[in-house]
Amino acid sequence: MKARDLLSRGGPVLGLLLVCAIFAFLIGPQFFRPVNLELIARQTAIVCTAALGMTMVIVAAGIDLSVGSIIALSTVVIALLLKRDVSPLLAAFGGVGAAAACGLANGVLITRLKVVPFIVTLGTMLIVRGAAKGLADERRIEAPATWLNGLLRTVESGRGLFLPPGIWVLLVLALLVGGVLRYTVFGRHLFAIGSNERTARLCGVRVERVKVAVYAISAALAGVAGVMQFAKLSVGDPTVAVGLELDVIAAVIIGGGSLSGGNGTVLGTVLGATIMSVVAIGCSQHGLANWVQQIVTGGIIVLAVALDRWRQGARAR
Amino acid sequence: MRGVSKSFAATAALDGVDLDVAPGEVVALVGQNGAGKSTLMAILAGSLAPDAGAMALDGRPYAPRNPLEARRAGVAMIYQELSVAPHLSVMENVVLGTEPARGGLVQKARARQITQEVLARLGHPDILPDSTVGRLSVAEQQLVEIARAFAIGARVLVLDEPTSSLGRADVRRLFDLVRRLKADGHAVVYISHFIEEVKEVADRFVVLRDGRNAGGGSTAGTTREEIVSLMVGRRVEDLFPRSERHPGEAIVEVEGIGRGEVGFTLRRGEVLGIAGLVGAGRTRLLRTLFGLEPVRAGRIRVGAWTGAAAPPRRWEQGMGLLSEDRKGEGLALGLSVAENLALSRLTGLGPGPLVFPARLRDAARRWIETLGVRTAGPGQAVGELSGGNQQKVALARLLHHDVDVLLLDEPTRGIDVASKAQIYALVDGLVAPPAAPEATRKPKAVLVASSDLAELLGLCDRIAVMCRGRLGVPRPAAQWDEHSLMMAATGTGDAA
Numbered sequence: 001m002k003a004r005d006l007l008s009r010g011g012p013v014l015g016l017l018l019v020c021a022i023f024a025f026l027i028g029p030q031f032f033r034p035v036n037l038e039l040i041a042r043q044t045a046i047v048c049t050a051a052l053g054m055t056m057v058i059v060a061a062g063i064d065l066s067v068g069s070i071i072a073l074s075t076v077v078i079a080l081l082l083k084r085d086v087s088p089l090l091a092a093f094g095g096v097g098a099a100a101a102c103g104l105a106n107g108v109l110i111t112r113l114k115v116v117p118f119i120v121t122l123g124t125m126l127i128v129r130g131a132a133k134g135l136a137d138e139r140r141i142e143a144p145a146t147w148l149n150g151l152l153r154t155v156e157s158g159r160g161l162f163l164p165p166g167i168w169v170l171l172v173l174a175l176l177v178g179g180v181l182r183y184t185v186f187g188r189h190l191f192a193i194g195s196n197e198r199t200a201r202l203c204g205v206r207v208e209r210v211k212v213a214v215y216a217i218s219a220a221l222a223g224v225a226g227v228m229q230f231a232k233l234s235v236g237d238p239t240v241a242v243g244l245e246l247d248v249i250a251a252v253i254i255g256g257g258s259l260s261g262g263n264g265t266v267l268g269t270v271l272g273a274t275i276m277s278v279v280a281i282g283c284s285q286h287g288l289a290n291w292v293q294q295i296v297t298g299g300i301i302v303l304a305v306a307l308d309r310w311r312q313g314a315r316a317r
Numbered sequence: 318m319r320g321v322s323k324s325f326a327a328t329a330a331l332d333g334v335d336l337d338v339a340p341g342e343v344v345a346l347v348g349q350n351g352a353g354k355s356t357l358m359a360i361l362a363g364s365l366a367p368d369a370g371a372m373a374l375d376g377r378p379y380a381p382r383n384p385l386e387a388r389r390a391g392v393a394m395i396y397q398e399l400s401v402a403p404h405l406s407v408m409e410n411v412v413l414g415t416e417p418a419r420g421g422l423v424q425k426a427r428a429r430q431i432t433q434e435v436l437a438r439l440g441h442p443d444i445l446p447d448s449t450v451g452r453l454s455v456a457e458q459q460l461v462e463i464a465r466a467f468a469i470g471a472r473v474l475v476l477d478e479p480t481s482s483l484g485r486a487d488v489r490r491l492f493d494l495v496r497r498l499k500a501d502g503h504a505v506v507y508i509s510h511f512i513e514e515v516k517e518v519a520d521r522f523v524v525l526r527d528g529r530n531a532g533g534g535s536t537a538g539t540t541r542e543e544i545v546s547l548m549v550g551r552r553v554e555d556l557f558p559r560s561e562r563h564p565g566e567a568i569v570e571v572e573g574i575g576r577g578e579v580g581f582t583l584r585r586g587e588v589l590g591i592a593g594l595v596g597a598g599r600t601r602l603l604r605t606l607f608g609l610e611p612v613r614a615g616r617i618r619v620g621a622w623t624g625a626a627a628p629p630r631r632w633e634q635g636m637g638l639l640s641e642d643r644k645g646e647g648l649a650l651g652l653s654v655a656e657n658l659a660l661s662r663l664t665g666l667g668p669g670p671l672v673f674p675a676r677l678r679d680a681a682r683r684w685i686e687t688l689g690v691r692t693a694g695p696g697q698a699v700g701e702l703s704g705g706n707q708q709k710v711a712l713a714r715l716l717h718h719d720v721d722v723l724l725l726d727e728p729t730r731g732i733d734v735a736s737k738a739q740i741y742a743l744v745d746g747l748v749a750p751p752a753a754p755e756a757t758r759k760p761k762a763v764l765v766a767s768s769d770l771a772e773l774l775g776l777c778d779r780i781a782v783m784c785r786g787r788l789g790v791p792r793p794a795a796q797w798d799e800h801s802l803m804m805a806a807t808g809t810g811d812a813a
Contacts, residue, residue, distance in 0.1 A: 185663045185670050192660050195649035201609070202638060202646055203661040203714070204629040262651045 011307060012255050012271035015300070019275050023282035031282065035154075040277050041167050042152050046071070046232070047244065048273035049170050049225040051251040052177045053218030055269045057117075058252050059181065060214050061194040061261025065121040066106060067222040068244035069128035070099045072237065074226020076132045078148070079141035079236025088146040095230070096223035102128050103219020107212030117215075125245070132238035141236035151231035166228050173224065178266035190214060194261025250297070251276060254304040275300065330356040331528045333370070338473065338504040343495060345507045345519035345536065348548055352733075353528040354508055358475050361506075362394040363387030374473070393466030397478040401458050403451030408432045410450050411465050435464045440497055456487035463494070474498065475506040478731075480514060484595065492518050510731065512541045524548055545734055556738050557775030560749040562586050564778065568762045569636075569722055574605060574615030579788040581781060583722065586748050586760035589791060590777030592770060592802045598786040599766035600641055603724045606764075607631050607638040619722065632661050637715035641726035641766075643704070647711045650700030654692050654710055655681035657699050662718045684713040689739060705736025712740065723747065723763045729772060741776055770799045784808045 023031050030036070050067045057064050074095035081091035102124065109120045151166035181187040189210050192200040201207050229240060253259070254275055255268025276297055283293035331353045338344045348354050359365040361372070363381030372379045374390055381387035384394075401410050408428050417427040432446040441460055444453070450461055459479065466474060476495075480488045495505055495518050507519050515522055516536045523533040524547040532547040569583040579602060583589050593599045604610045606617060612625040619626075619634050626634065640647035648657050658681045659666065666680060667673040681695035688709045692702055699710055708728070715723050725744070729737045747761040767773050773780050774794055781791035782805035789805060 183667070183671050183673065185672055188656065188660070188663055188672055191652060192649055192656070195651040196646070198642075198646040199649040199657070199660070201628060202640055204632040205660070206629055262649070 011304070012268045012275070015254070015304065016271050016275050016278070019278050019282070019300075023278065023286070026286050027282065031285070036281070036285075038154060038163065040274065040281055042154075042164060043281060044273045044277040045152060045164075045166050045170050046225045046228050046241075047247045047251055047276070048270055049173065049228060050222045050244070050248045051255075051269045051273050052173055052266060053221030054248045054252050055255075055257060055264045055266055056177065056181065056190055056214050057218045058249075058257045058259065059194050059261065059264040060190040060211065061197070061259075062110070062117040062211065062214065063121065063249070063259065064103075064106065064215060064218055064222075065118065065245050066102065066125040066128050067219070067225075067248055068241040069125050069132065070102050070219050070222040071226040071229050071241040071244060072239065073102065073128050073132040073135070074099045074223045075230040075233065075240060076136045076141060076236040076238050078227065078230045079143040080135065082143040082146060082148075083141065088148045091146075092148060092227045095226050096220050099223025099226060100216050100220040103216040103222075104212065106219065107215035110215065111208040111211050129238070129242075136236060136238040138238065140238075143230075143234070143236060145234065148227065149231050149234045152228055153231075166231060169224070169228075173221065174266050174270055177221075181264075181266060186210065186213070191262055194263075196262075247276065250301050254301060256304075256308065258308070272304075331360075331367075334525065334528065334530055336506075336523055338506055340472070340504050341499055341502045342521065343499050343505040343507055343519045345509060345515040345522040346525065347509065347512070347515055347522055347544065348525035348531070352525040352548075354525055355477070356528075357525065358394060358477060358506070358508065361387070361392060361473075361475065363392070388466075388469060388471070391470055391472035392475070393469075393471035393473070394475045395459065395462055395466065395477065395479060399455070399458050399462055401450050401461055403449075405450060406446065407436075407444055407448050407450055407453075407461050407464075408446035410461050411435060411446075411468050413465065415469050431468055432464065435467050436460075438467065438501075439464055439494060441494075454487070456483050456490065459483070459491070460494075471503075473504045473506070475508070477508045478510065479507075480509065480511065488514070510733070512544050515544070516541065548734055556734075556741060558742050558745050560745055562588075562748055562760075562778060563750055565760065568620055569606070569764070570616075570618040571606065572616040574602075574612055574617060579615070579783075579786075581788065581791055583762045583764055585721070585762045586750065587778045588744060588748055588763040588765060588776055590773040590780040590794070591764065591766040591783055591788070592773050592780055593766075593768070593783035593806050595768060597783040597806065599783050600726055601786075602783065602788070603638060603726050603764070603766055607636065607724060609638070632718060632720070635719075635721040636724065637661070637718055637720035637722070638724040639711055639715060639726060639728055641730065643707055643711060643730075648699050648707055651698060653696045654685065654690070654699055654702070655695035657710055658684055658695075658713050658717055661714055680717065684717055687716075688713055688743065703733070705732035708732050708736065708740070712743070721759070721761055723761060725763060725765045727767055728765060729767075729769065737772075741772075744776060770802050773802070774799065782806050 050071065054064060054067065077098045078091045078095040081094045082088065086094065106121055106124055109115065109124070110117050113120070151169070152164050154164060181190065189200065189205045192203070192205055193207055193210060197207060230236065233240065251273035252264060252269050253272070255265065255270070255272030257264030257268065279296050279300065280293055283296065334353065334357055336344070336346070336357065346354050346357070356365065360367050363384045363386055366382070374392070379390060381390060381392070402413065405413070411432045412428045416423045417431065418424060429446050433442070436442055436444050439460060444457055444460060450458055453461070463474070479491060483491065495507070498505055507515070509515055519536050521533060522536050522539070522544060524531040524544070526548065564584040564587040567582045567584050572580045581589065591599050591602065601610060605612055608625060608627045608631050616623065617625065619631070619636055622634050644650060649660075655677050659677055663672050666676040678695040684690070685692060685695060690702070690706050690709045690713070692706060699707055702710065712728070729740055744763055748763055750760055751758040765773065765776060774797060777794045779791040780794050780797050780802065782789045782802060784806055785808065
């Protein structure tokens with residue numbers, strides 16, 4: 001029981017170690033220089049932040065395809081607010097707020113219209129993308145430079161932060177989401193809905209309310225990812241993060257989440273996102289073309305899920 | 318099968334079990350859930366390999382490596398959950414996997430001929446080869462699956478709980494079919510919980526208990542009670558304990574809800590039973606009370622609250638529902654015992670909105686002990702437990718929530734006799750006046766809907782019969798017997 005638990009929980013950890021070992025072999029020990037590790041962390045931050053919310057949604061047997069568009073909308077809103085001399089902090093909150101409103105709409109549509117989340121968020125993916133483009137007049141929006149742009153910038157040594165502030169934000173959020181999933185009534189309700197929605201309803205879980213909340217929270221986290229995206233670009237770009245939702249979902253799946261719900265952990269998701277960044281950076285530093293990297297990432301996704309199936313099958317026997 | 322053993326991890330599921338079936342014989346395999354019936358049959362059907370022991374078919378060693386080899390050897394298994402493809406036709410289902418083909422093209426005429434032959438042999442030429450299987454009744458779908466087994470020449474047929482989802486008339490027809498197969502010289506292994514069925518359809522019975530042979534004999538020379546005693550391993554003195562009950566205040570009052578103007582009163586300290594055939598509206602009545610289905614008309618009072626309410630409110634008002642659909646609704650099979658048990662009331666397991674896993678497990682452990690749930694621990698997934706233990710977990714949820722009104726829909730469907738007895742004793746304890754040290758606890762009120770008439774008669778103080786959405790007037794259980802209940806349920810007698 002213990003050994004099997006270790007294997008099942010440790011899957012993503014083993015995966016990360018394996019991927020690191022391969023690139024350590026291919027590239028050499030300089031792959032683990034602090035600069036490189038920080039690069040990996042920075043590369044992971046955007047996908048990983050959005051994946052935190054996606055973890056909650058997937059645990060509850062949902063899916064949110066609109067996160068890429070929401071990130072783009074968030075960067076546009078931030079840039080527009082900054083142009084109007086709104087303080088950077090308020091602008092960031094504005095971006096997150098706009099994102100949360102999109103998520104609220106997702107949740108309300110899913111629960112009121114009783115349409116499956118895949119279809120609803122496929123629709124809002126296009127709607128939000130269109131709204132972002134309209135808001136930005138189909139252009140990149142230049143914004144005055146503020147401290148927001150430094151969120152994901154390397155910190156000079158001796159400033160006591162070690163990591164870019166954005167990474168700290170991510171770590172705090174990860175702990176928070178992990179705690180909510182594991183130690184709160186809301187978290188337990190998410191697992192119950194994902195495992196068997198009828199049971200949740202029978203047990204008096206306010207299923208609709210919980211669903212609306214989880215899509216709103218997930219979108220708000222995508223909004224935070226949008227703040228980081230803005231920091232990286234330093235402009236509001238309505239065409240950014242196209243297809244990013246698939247990376248986000250992949251991170252959750254590699255981390256052990258199941259699209260049929262009831263499974264998923266924050267630690268797994270963080271590791272899943274990290275694995276993808278390590279592959280991306282490793283491949284490019286080894287001089288492998290982008291297409292190789294895509295094939296490798298795709299292979300990892302299928303392999304991760306196949307291993308998970310195999311393990312669950314072994315347990316059922 | 319000789320000396321067959323099989324262990325999972327440290328648990329021995331089977332320990333030296335023997336089973337013989339002769340051609341032209343029907344052998345019933347009986348035993349409680351977890352006794353090893355399913356494991357034994359999985360080995361016979363090639364889904365599992367035995368750790369020790371040997372099997373022979375027609376005198377030759379038989380060691381299938383997978384279900385396909387077993388089917389080719391002539392051993393076919395019909396599971397409780399049917400495995401037909403609902404979108405395909407009868408014909409396509411019957412020849413599925415063994416399609417007569419030439420050069421990759423299915424020969425439809427040949428397939429139709431095979432299907433018609435087999436269905437005629439089974440005495441059901443009335444099922445058309447071109448009908449879509451999903452449109453057939455459950456009984457007919459079962460026949461299609463049996464036909465598939467015989468289309469590839471099965472000689473040994475294993476039926477696992479074949480009647481659990483059939484109506485009475487269909488059960489009759491299935492028994493006729495089993496007799497026909499027997500007359501044709503086939504060997505049939507029949508697995509069932511229903512002792513009456515076993516006595517009716519089987520020649521011999523074999524009892525498994527805790528993975529060992531616990532006895533057997535001819536069904537004709539053994540009484541029902543003797544078989545049950547062998548299964549349980551002790552004499553079932555009285556399945557239905559009955560303490561002195563003193564019905565008190567009316568806690569639920571229902572007036573004129575539903576199609577048939579259903580009305581009744583439920584008091585603390587009593588068990589009210591609702592009898593009726595499948596589809597009579599018993600489940601709908603319970604679900605309407607609980608707010609899972611809309612109240613179209615009439616009045617409901619629960620305690621001090623009047624009117625319709627959604628499930629979250631009902632739990633707050635002290636009412637809980639045990640679903641008839643244990644696996645589909647009652648339990649989240651992927652979640653742990655503890656989570657299932659405490660799902661309706663997670664508050665109080667930590668400050669504010671927090672739930673501490675350790676507190677959750679402690680709360681669950683208490684009920685696991687009280688109800689004697691057989692589990693590796695509160696963290697084990699509910700789906701891994703046997704049916705009886707799953708049901709205890711589902712029932713424990715109502716106890717953990719400490720509801721005053723328990724709505725129990727088919728509380729013992731498909732579970733073993735020992736678990737049944739435990740549940741009956743538990744329900745009796747809930748409605749009994751509390752003993753002196755806990756005198757502040759008030760007795761609960763229980764509403765039971767069941768298609769098991771003996772269960773209702775043994776458990777309830779009053780019973781009302783539901784027939785086509787109409788609920789008759791509840792009468793004291795002593796004024797009913799199985800015959801009069803059945804008459805009222807089928808609408809042949811004076812229902813009120």
